[in-house]
Amino acid sequence: MTQDLNRQILLASRPEGVPTAQNFRLVEVSVPEPGEGEVLYRAIYLSLDPYHRGRMNAGESYAEPVPIDGVMGGSSVGIVVASRSPDFSPGDFVLGYGGWQDYAVTPGTDLRKLDPSQAPITASLGVLGMPGLTAYSGLLRIGEPKAGESVVVAAASGPVGGTVGQIARLKGCRTIGIAGTTEKCDFVRNELGFDDCISHRRDDLAAALAAACPDGIDVYFENVGGKVFDAVYPLLNFFARIPVCGVITRYNVADTPPGPDRLPGFLTDSLIKRFRTQGFIVTDFEDMYGDFARDMARWVREGKVRFKEDIVDGIENVPTTFIGLLAGKNFGKQLVRISDDPTR
Amino acid sequence: MTQDLNRQILLASRPEGVPTAQNFRLVEVSVPEPGEGEVLYRAIYLSLDPYHRGRMNAGESYAEPVPIDGVMGGSSVGIVVASRSPDFSPGDFVLGYGGWQDYAVTPGTDLRKLDPSQAPITASLGVLGMPGLTAYSGLLRIGEPKAGESVVVAAASGPVGGTVGQIARLKGCRTIGIAGTTEKCDFVRNELGFDDCISHRRDDLAAALAAACPDGIDVYFENVGGKVFDAVYPLLNFFARIPVCGVITRYNVADTPPGPDRLPGFLTDSLIKRFRTQGFIVTDFEDMYGDFARDMARWVREGKVRFKEDIVDGIENVPTTFIGLLAGKNFGKQLVRISDDPTR
Numbered sequence: 161m162t163q164d165l166n167r168q169i170l171l172a173s174r175p176e177g178v179p180t181a182q183n184f185r186l187v188e189v190s191v192p193e194p195g196e197g198e199v200l201y202r203a204i205y206l207s208l209d210p211y212h213r214g215r216m217n218a219g220e221s222y223a224e225p226v227p228i229d230g231v232m233g234g235s236s237v238g239i240v241v242a243s244r245s246p247d248f249s250p251g252d253f254v255l256g257y258g259g260w261q262d263y264a265v266t267p268g269t270d271l272r273k274l275d276p277s278q279a280p281i282t283a284s285l286g287v288l289g290m291p292g293l294t295a296y297s298g299l300l301r302i303g304e305p306k307a308g309e310s311v312v313v314a315a316a317s318g319p320v321g322g323t324v325g326q327i328a329r330l331k332g333c334r335t336i337g338i339a340g341t342t343e344k345c346d347f348v349r350n351e352l353g354f355d356d357c358i359s360h361r362r363d364d365l366a367a368a369l370a371a372a373c374p375d376g377i378d379v380y381f382e383n384v385g386g387k388v389f390d391a392v393y394p395l396l397n398f399f400a401r402i403p404v405c406g407v408i409t410r411y412n413v414a415d416t417p418p419g420p421d422r423l424p425g426f427l428t429d430s431l432i433k434r435f436r437t438q439g440f441i442v443t444d445f446e447d448m449y450g451d452f453a454r455d456m457a458r459w460v461r462e463g464k465v466r467f468k469e470d471i472v473d474g475i476e477n478v479p480t481t482f483i484g485l486l487a488g489k490n491f492g493k494q495l496v497r498i499s500d501d502p503t504r
Numbered sequence: 505m506t507q508d509l510n511r512q513i514l515l516a517s518r519p520e521g522v523p524t525a526q527n528f529r530l531v532e533v534s535v536p537e538p539g540e541g542e543v544l545y546r547a548i549y550l551s552l553d554p555y556h557r558g559r560m561n562a563g564e565s566y567a568e569p570v571p572i573d574g575v576m577g578g579s580s581v582g583i584v585v586a587s588r589s590p591d592f593s594p595g596d597f598v599l600g601y602g603g604w605q606d607y608a609v610t611p612g613t614d615l616r617k618l619d620p621s622q623a624p625i626t627a628s629l630g631v632l633g634m635p636g637l638t639a640y641s642g643l644l645r646i647g648e649p650k651a652g653e654s655v656v657v658a659a660a661s662g663p664v665g666g667t668v669g670q671i672a673r674l675k676g677c678r679t680i681g682i683a684g685t686t687e688k689c690d691f692v693r694n695e696l697g698f699d700d701c702i703s704h705r706r707d708d709l710a711a712a713l714a715a716a717c718p719d720g721i722d723v724y725f726e727n728v729g730g731k732v733f734d735a736v737y738p739l740l741n742f743f744a745r746i747p748v749c750g751v752i753t754r755y756n757v758a759d760t761p762p763g764p765d766r767l768p769g770f771l772t773d774s775l776i777k778r779f780r781t782q783g784f785i786v787t788d789f790e791d792m793y794g795d796f797a798r799d800m801a802r803w804v805r806e807g808k809v810r811f812k813e814d815i816v817d818g819i820e821n822v823p824t825t826f827i828g829l830l831a832g833k834n835f836g837k838q839l840v841r842i843s844d845d846p847t848r
Binding site: 382386404411417420422423425426427431434437438 | 545730766
C-alpha cells in the first residue's frame with residue numbers, strides 16, 4: 161500500500177521527575193493495513209499536550225498509562241491513505257487519536273473529517289478541538305463567569321488559557337493572564353485582548369497580581385499550580401470558583417513539598433469564603449460539545465477568539481519539544497509537523 | 505413592663521485558641537422595651553452552635569465579629585412578652601435571633617411564629633431550623649447524592665450530621681457516620697439508621713473507615729477537618745463531592761500545622777479524581793427554604809428523620825456548655841434552657 165516505513169515514538173522508560181530524551185525511542189516499523197471498517201491515515205501534525213506527562217506514569221490518573229515500549233498516544237491531523245470505512249476516502253483530511261507516529265489505523269468511528277476551506281486543519285488540535293473545549297467547558301461549567309467579575313488565567317498564552325481569557329472577555333469579565341516571558345505577556349494583552357497579563361517570573365509576582373486585580377479574583381482558571389496559585393490564593397474573593405484544569409508545575413514532581421501544611425487552612429478558607437474548587441478533564445463535559453462547536457466556530461470566524469501555534473518540524477524532535485512544553489518553552493499551541501501539509 | 509432583669513452573656517475578651525470561661529461575662533441589665541413594629545420576647549431555649557466560635561474572632565469570617573462587651577449573638581426560641589407588631593401577640597411562641605440573653609427586642613419581621621402543636625418548639629433550632637437547612641442544602645446542592653453512592657458524614661450524632669445521613673439514606677445512599685463515643689456511634693446506627701458509624705477515637709480510624717467503605721466515598725460532608733478528613737481523603741472516589749460545612753477542629757487553632765504541605769497534592773488529586781470541594785453556609789441556599797420546610801416537616805412527621813437534643817439548664821452554664829460543644833461533649837443538638845418551657 162505504501163513503500164514508506166512508519167516512524168514511531170515509543171515510551172522507552174518511565175520518567176522520574178522531568179522527562180529526558182532517554183525516556184523515548186524512535187523506531188521504524190512497517191505501515192499497518194486497515195481492517196474492515198478501519199482507516200489508515202498519515203499524520204501531518206502531532207499535537208503535544210501537557211496531559212501526556214501523566215500518561216507516562218504508572219500510577220492511577222485519569223487515563224491509562226502508556227505501556228513501556230508502547231507508542232505514545234496523542235491526537236494528530238492527517239490525510240487518509242486507505243479506507244475500508246464507507247465514511248472516508250483517500251485524500252480526506254482527518255483528526256484522530258493516532259499517537260506519536262506517521263501512520264495510524266483507526267476505526268472510522270474514531271475519526272473526524274476536516275474541511276480545510278472552513279478552518280486551518282491544525283485548529284482542530286487547538287481552539288476548535290480538545291484545548292478549546294477544555295477552556296469552554298471548564299470556564300463556563302465550573303467557573304460560571306458573570307459580567308463584571310475578575311477572571312485570572314494561568315498559562316494565558318497557551319491554547320487553553322488563551323481561549324479561557326477570550327471567552328471570559330466575551331462574557332463581560334475583566335480578564336488577567338499570567339504567562340512567562342514579556343513577549344508572551346505582550347501577545348496576551350495585545351493580540352488576545354486580555355485586560356492585563358503578568359509574568360510569573362517577576363520577583364514581585366504577588367504584588368503585581370494584586371495590583372492588577374484591585375477587586376480581587378472571582379474565577380481562577382488553574383493550569384499550573386505552584387507559585388502562581390500561591391499568588392492567586394490570598395486574592396480570591398468570597399464565592400470564588402477554581403476550575404482545576406492542570407497543575408503543570410506538579411507533573412514532574414513526585415515528592416510532597418515541605419511544610420507548613422496549608423491544606424487544613426485551605427479547607428477553612430473554602431468554608432469562610434465559600435470557594436468552589438473542582439478538577440475536570442475535557443471528557444467530563446462532552447455534553448457541551450455541540451454548543452462549543454457552534455459558539456467557537458463563530459467566534460473564530462468573527463475574529464473574537466484568536467490563537468497562536470508553535471510548529472516544530474520533524475518527528476525526531478518530538479521528545480525535546482515535549483520536554484520544552486512542560487517547561488513553558490512553547491509559545492502557543494505546540495504542534496510537530498511530521499509530513500508536508502498540502503493545505504498550506 | 506416586667507420586674508425582671510435581663511441576664512446577658514457578653515463576650516468579655518477574644519479567645520486565643522480554646523475559649524475559657526474568662527472570655528465571657530454574665531451581666532444583668534434592665535429589660536428593654538419594644539419600639540414601633542418591634543417585639544419583646546423572653547427566651548426559653550438558647551441554641552449553641554459551633555459557628556459562634558468564628559464570631560468571637562476579630563478577623564474576617566462569614567459573619568461580623570461580636571464586639572467586645574457585646575451580647576453574644578445566636579438564635580433562641582421563646583415567648584412574646586410585649587408586641588408593637590400587628591403580627592405577634594403576647595403568649596406567641598417565636599424563633600428569633602435574640603442572642604445569649606433572657607429578653608430580646610427585635611423587629612417583628614425577624615421573628616418566626618411557632619406552633620407547638622405541630623412540632624416541639626426546640627425543633628425550630630435543630631432539624632426544622634438552621635441546622636436542618638444546613639444539612640439539606642449542603643448535601644443536596646453540593647453533595648448531589650445519587651442512589652447507591654457512599655456518603656460519609658462527620659459529627660454524625662449532631663444536628664447537622666445526623667440529618668445529612670438520614671437524608672442521604674432517604675436518597676438511597678449507603679451512609680457511614682463518624683462520631684466520638686461508642687454511645688454516639690450506637691445512636692447513629694440504631695436510632696438514626698446509618699449503615700455504619702465509626703468512632704474517630706479509634707487508633708485504627710483510617711483502616712476502620714476503609715473497611716466500612718468498601719466502594720470508596722462519593723460524598724464527604726465535612727464538619728470537622730483534622731484526622732477525620734485525613735482518613736477520608738485517600739478513600740475519595742473519582743468525582744467525589746466535599747461540601748465543607750464546618751472544620752470544628754480548626755476553630756480554636758490559629759497556627760498552620762507542620763509539613764509536608766499537602767495543598768499542592770490536593771489540587772493535583774482534585775484534577776486527577778475531579779473532586780469538587782465547596783464551602784457553604786446556610787444563608788447561601790435560602791432559595792431552598794421552601795422545599796426544605798416542606799420535605800423536612802414531612803420526614804419528621806413520618807419518623808423518617810429523627811433527632812436528639814442535649815438540654816442543659818441555666819444561663820450561667822452557657823459558657824462551659826459552649827466550650828464543651830467545641831470539644832464534642834454534647835450528644836445531640838445543644839440547647840440551654842434559661843426559663844420554664846410551658847409546652848412541656
